[in-house]
Amino acid sequence: MPIHGHRLFYALRPAPLARNLIGVQRDRLGLADALVGNDRLHMTLGITEDFDHRPYAEAKQLIAIGAQVAAAPVPVMLDRVSAGGDSIALRPARKIDALAELGRQLQRGLAAATLLRRGWEFHPHVTLLYRKGRPFTQRIEPIGWDATDFVLIHSILGAHQHIELGRWPLIDRQGSFGF
Numbered sequence: 001m002p003i004h005g006h007r008l009f010y011a012l013r014p015a016p017l018a019r020n021l022i023g024v025q026r027d028r029l030g031l032a033d034a035l036v037g038n039d040r041l042h043m044t045l046g047i048t049e050d051f052d053h054r055p056y057a058e059a060k061q062l063i064a065i066g067a068q069v070a071a072a073p074v075p076v077m078l079d080r081v082s083a084g085g086d087s088i089a090l091r092p093a094r095k096i097d098a099l100a101e102l103g104r105q106l107q108r109g110l111a112a113a114t115l116l117r118r119g120w121e122f123h124p125h126v127t128l129l130y131r132k133g134r135p136f137t138q139r140i141e142p143i144g145w146d147a148t149d150f151v152l153i154h155s156i157l158g159a160h161q162h163i164e165l166g167r168w169p170l171i172d173r174q175g176s177f178g179f
Contacts, residue, residue, distance in 0.1 A: 011042035018145035046106035065109035089125035
């Protein structure tokens with residue numbers, strides 16, 4: 001498949017056990033035209049437009065934005081499978097306030113740098129696979145993890161390749177007195 005461009009995005013990556021459980025859930029569906037491999041499973045928090053060049057300058061800007069984020073670890077709980085017309089994803093049934101706030105911080109930074117993808121809105125999900133088909137939603141046994149960091153990913157479109165450019169810890173600063 002030819003390389004069509006480049007994309008940058010912030011994401012949460014599932015912890016190893018959660019990643020494997022998500023992969024099992026994906027494999028149970030057996031509906032794939034194109035699976036998302038376990039090594040690329042993620043929840044996008046903020047995303048740029050696609051670039052036809054390697055986005056070095058833009059990546060530097062996003063690294064600086066990521067370094068300014070202050071947020072505590074986020075408990076993530078995915079408990080439903082949701083299919084649209086061309087993909088299937090795991091989603092939380094309920095709003096996770098800390099997750100929404102983390103997404104807002106990153107989106108504000110992207111917007112201030114005029115790098116936020118036009119029309120993009122944060123709807124927490126982990127895409128499992130791509131396929132054409134009818135929409136559906138079903139509950140599953142919850143899969144969760146405590147997100148203790150977030151990453152900046154450079155996606156090389158058409159190559160199914162994700163390169164981690166930065167990683168920042170989510171640190172609970174409340175009540176921290178250094179004892």
